[in-house]
Amino acid sequence: MLTPGEINLKLERILPTVQKPARYTGGELNQVIKNWEAIETHMALVFPDIYDIGMSNLGLAILYELINQLPNVLAERAYSPWIDMEASMRKAGIPIFSLESKHPLSEFDIVGFTLPYETLYTNALNILDLAGIPLFTPQRTETDPLIIAGGHATFNPEPMHSFVDAFVIGEGEQVILELISTYQQWKRSGSSRQHLFSKLSSISGVYVPSLYQVHYNSDQTVDRVEKLDERASLPVHKRIVPHLPPPPTHFIVPNIETVHNRVPIEIMRGCTRGCRFCHAGMVTRPVRQRSVAEIVQSIDEALKCTGFEEIGLLSLSSSDYTHISELIQTLTHKFHGQHLGISLPSLRIESFSVDLMNLLIDSRHGGFTLAPEAATEHMRNIINKPLTTAQLLDTAHAIFSRGWTTIKLYFMIGHPDETMDDVKAIADLCKSVLAEGHKVIGRRARLNVGISTFIPKPHTPFQWVPCDTVAQIQTKQALLKSELRHRDIKLTWTDPQVTLLEAWLSRGDRHMVDVVYRAWQNGARFDAWQDQFNFAAWMKAFEDCRLEPFFYTHRERTENEAFPWDHISTGVRKKYLLQEYQLSKISQTRSDCRRQCFACGLLPTYADLRRANPGEEWSCPEVKSPPKVRVADLS
Amino acid sequence: MFSELMRLRIRFSKTDAMRFIGHLDLFRSWERTFRRSGLPLAYSLGFHPQPRLNLACALPLGMTSECEIIDAWLECSSPLPDVRRSFASVLPPGIEILGLDLVPAQAPALQTQVISAVYVITLLDMVPDLDGQVDRIITAGELLRCRRDKGYDLRQLVENLTIIPPTDAGQLRLRTQLAARECATGRPEELLDEMGIRFADTRVHREQLIFSIA
Numbered sequence: 001m002l003t004p005g006e007i008n009l010k011l012e013r014i015l016p017t018v019q020k021p022a023r024y025t026g027g028e029l030n031q032v033i034k035n036w037e038a039i040e041t042h043m044a045l046v047f048p049d050i051y052d053i054g055m056s057n058l059g060l061a062i063l064y065e066l067i068n069q070l071p072n073v074l075a076e077r078a079y080s081p082w083i084d085m086e087a088s089m090r091k092a093g094i095p096i097f098s099l100e101s102k103h104p105l106s107e108f109d110i111v112g113f114t115l116p117y118e119t120l121y122t123n124a125l126n127i128l129d130l131a132g133i134p135l136f137t138p139q140r141t142e143t144d145p146l147i148i149a150g151g152h153a154t155f156n157p158e159p160m161h162s163f164v165d166a167f168v169i170g171e172g173e174q175v176i177l178e179l180i181s182t183y184q185q186w187k188r189s190g191s192s193r194q195h196l197f198s199k200l201s202s203i204s205g206v207y208v209p210s211l212y213q214v215h216y217n218s219d220q221t222v223d224r225v226e227k228l229d230e231r232a233s234l235p236v237h238k239r240i241v242p243h244l245p246p247p248p249t250h251f252i253v254p255n256i257e258t259v260h261n262r263v264p265i266e267i268m269r270g271c272t273r274g275c276r277f278c279h280a281g282m283v284t285r286p287v288r289q290r291s292v293a294e295i296v297q298s299i300d301e302a303l304k305c306t307g308f309e310e311i312g313l314l315s316l317s318s319s320d321y322t323h324i325s326e327l328i329q330t331l332t333h334k335f336h337g338q339h340l341g342i343s344l345p346s347l348r349i350e351s352f353s354v355d356l357m358n359l360l361i362d363s364r365h366g367g368f369t370l371a372p373e374a375a376t377e378h379m380r381n382i383i384n385k386p387l388t389t390a391q392l393l394d395t396a397h398a399i400f401s402r403g404w405t406t407i408k409l410y411f412m413i414g415h416p417d418e419t420m421d422d423v424k425a426i427a428d429l430c431k432s433v434l435a436e437g438h439k440v441i442g443r444r445a446r447l448n449v450g451i452s453t454f455i456p457k458p459h460t461p462f463q464w465v466p467c468d469t470v471a472q473i474q475t476k477q478a479l480l481k482s483e484l485r486h487r488d489i490k491l492t493w494t495d496p497q498v499t500l501l502e503a504w505l506s507r508g509d510r511h512m513v514d515v516v517y518r519a520w521q522n523g524a525r526f527d528a529w530q531d532q533f534n535f536a537a538w539m540k541a542f543e544d545c546r547l548e549p550f551f552y553t554h555r556e557r558t559e560n561e562a563f564p565w566d567h568i569s570t571g572v573r574k575k576y577l578l579q580e581y582q583l584s585k586i587s588q589t590r591s592d593c594r595r596q597c598f599a600c601g602l603l604p605t606y607a608d609l610r611r612a613n614p615g616e617e618w619s620c621p622e623v624k625s626p627p628k629v630r631v632a633d634l635s
Numbered sequence: 636m637f638s639e640l641m642r643l644r645i646r647f648s649k650t651d652a653m654r655f656i657g658h659l660d661l662f663r664s665w666e667r668t669f670r671r672s673g674l675p676l677a678y679s680l681g682f683h684p685q686p687r688l689n690l691a692c693a694l695p696l697g698m699t700s701e702c703e704i705i706d707a708w709l710e711c712s713s714p715l716p717d718v719r720r721s722f723a724s725v726l727p728p729g730i731e732i733l734g735l736d737l738v739p740a741q742a743p744a745l746q747t748q749v750i751s752a753v754y755v756i757t758l759l760d761m762v763p764d765l766d767g768q769v770d771r772i773i774t775a776g777e778l779l780r781c782r783r784d785k786g787y788d789l790r791q792l793v794e795n796l797t798i799i800p801p802t803d804a805g806q807l808r809l810r811t812q813l814a815a816r817e818c819a820t821g822r823p824e825e826l827l828d829e830m831g832i833r834f835a836d837t838r839v840h841r842e843q844l845i846f847s848i849a
Contacts, residue, residue, distance in 0.1 A: 012759070015655065016697040016835040022660075027652025029727040253727065255656045255664055307667030307725070338670075339678055339686075 004102035023051035026099030048123035105131035118505035159508035161209035170238030205239025262310035271316035287619035367406035375425035414454035427483030461580035509564035573601030653729030671725035691745035700841035792821030
């Protein structure tokens with residue numbers, strides 16, 4: 001394997017010939033470089049897409065800062081090379097390397113992938129291949145790095161189970177430290193890789209797929225999952241932090257533009273609204289909030305450290321952050337006159353949101369985003385995002401009155417039980433919103449309409465629902481395209497084939513591993529990029545593996561079918577999800593669970609954590625009962 | 636609001652990772668450096684306020700330099716040593732400040748004052764008959780080339796071209812002075828291409844910007 005010096009020499013000739021060479025140099029402000037030789041454990045943090053995208057990922061920024069605070073561990077970054085760079089690297093025999101020290105990935109002890117969405121899977125394989133690391137767990141030996149992965153997509157880890165040695169399910173802040181420490185003990189002991197797997201599987205929140213066997217029924221549905229090592233847990237409960245740790249502040253400042261150039265800060269984790277299609281809303285429970293003081297102080301420090309000109313206040317539902325008005329007022333007061341942009345995504349559709357945005361100087365640049373998701377009250381009840389059309393139109397009126405000229409509206413097609421009337425209603429509603437704009441500001445009013453397609457995600461109440469077929473989606477999109485042909489409306493939609501791929505990968509079982517591998521061999525990579533997406537490679541892969549794609553996406557599940565992801569627990573009970581699904585069928589809604597707890601199951605699973613962390617930080621009710629005798633250590 | 640803005644001229648080097656940072660990104664990087672420094676950078680008025688920064692003579696991507704210049708307008712009148720201290724720990728790797736000066740607010744824009752730029756080119760590989768190549772350029776009456784679909788005479792832009800002593804590692808080196816006026820800018824990679832040398836097989840370093848006397 002090449003040394004960092006040799007890699008640098010080869011890069012010297014290549015970098016001037018590729019697009020945006022700064023993607024591959026590292027050397028930015030706030031990057032951490034430690035003395036490689038003096039450090040015991042080396043971890044690579046990988047976002048399997050290009051630098052421009054990966055650098056804006058908050059999860060990896062959190063882990064980077066956290067791990068580099070450990071005296072005997074270092075964390076360095078790696079991203080997918082773009083097509084041109086990959087070709088040059090393969091031609092010159094350069095393995096994929098870390099940006100900080102230019103060490104080949106294969107020299108690291110642990111290589112950790114973040115997989116926030118499924119269309120990164122083939123890129124992850126490509127990175128292993130570019131690193132010269134064997135792709136499959138059983139092919140790796142004691143001298144190969146330990147391959148781990150986490151992120152939202154891994155709540156169903158099965159389609160990647162053969163490539164990843166250990167998955168971290170849930171929030172990584174605490175478990176990563178335990179994982180590293182377990183790795184270090186193992187390495188010092190000099191025992192076998194099998195032994196490492198066994199030890200890792202005893203960490204709460206860690207799923208080592210090779211220690212489980214899945215048994216199937218004759219119809220290919222899952223019969224049951226069996227664990228092969230007694231240290232492993234079944235089910236594997238996701239890990240959570242009881243208290244949100246101090247936010248990162250020493251963000252690396254990229255020298256080139258990336259998708260977000262800002263200080264990101266989570267003001268709240270989780271969501272209490274319970275929209276039935278929403279994966280994030282189900283898997284990130286419970287809601288935990290940061291204090292205004294902590295948020296303001298962290299932003300102040302991060303701005304001094306980075307010089308960014310924008311901050312992003314992140315959460316799944318900003319309006320639901322308890323102290324949102326106080327926070328916005330404090331920030332606008334404190335940073336007045338500093339030409340600082342503040343972005344506040346995910347606002348509820350109500351006039352209060354308009355009041356909030358109005359406080360943010362310069363916020364009118366970007367347009368005002370609303371996500372009703374469905375256009376009829378009936379459909380919004382089914383998905384549990386209740387809202388009246390009058391409320392939406394009032395909000396739109398308020399937005400245009402306050403000086404915004406553009407509203408962005410997000411809808412989804414393909415919801416359960418959707419009819420063409422429901423789809424037509426989307427177009428009608430858009431026209432009504434635009435009419436409000438015309439009333440207030442005349443012909444300057446603009447509408448951007450984004451139409452995505454529903455995917456029945458694992459661990460949500462809609463996990464039993466079949467997907468629309470490509471033909472159905474196309475019919476619905478065609479209707480919207482013809483209805484919304486208007487000078488002042490810009491319409492965007494998702495390629496139905498991309499939707500289908502995401503559905504296969506998010507709902508897949510262990511057999512999907514073969515399809516992912518085959519698709520990668522057939523040339524699939526950068527599946528999230530419209531200009532690179534190669535549907536034929538995937539269809540061919542299904543064919544090569546003799547798997548039926550229909551099985552994964554277009555069949556209605558019976559209520560008692562075991563899902564490939566059932567042995568991974570988000571804390572929310574399957575029975576609760578089913579109840580929600582049944583309520584959706586009679587278009588019954590459930591309110592914000594801060595008003596009333598609907599016993600989703602989270603609290604019993606994490607009762608000890610809640611008991612130890614009383615007060616308003618969590619939105620769940622407090623646990624008053626005494627701890628059980630056998631305390632499951634989930635912290 | 637200060638009625639009189641302070642116009643600061645910074646001479647800086649651009650090396651290492653900054654080598655691959657283009658003009659616009661460098662501009663953004665300086666804005667962030669000022670934000671970290673706490674110095675009150677002035678912004679333009681209007682709907683999209685822009686920081687009042689002016690970079691002279693864009694350095695092509697991939698080249699290093701020890702003579703870059705940026706003018707910055709500040710809403711303060713701090714003494715230069717204090718300004719210098721403000722930059723102490725906030726510069727990004729690859730940027731170093733070589734000099735700070737005050738410039739009269741009414742002085743002409745930087746770009747209009749630069750007339751030529753001097754580059755040192757290190758050749759990573761041996762180039763046969765380098766002397767002959769240099770001679771051919773120097774003695775040519777004209778060197779007609781095409782860049783971005785526009786024809787031009789490269790010879791007129793080459794003000795000087797000489798072979799200088801090699802590096803310690805024995806790599807051959809050239810020094811060239813190219814025109815760098817607003818509408819007539821000689822590009823080192825064009826000169827290299829004319830000599831049949833791949834830009835990727837060289838290291839180009841900008842050594843000096845030459846200003847008009849006025």
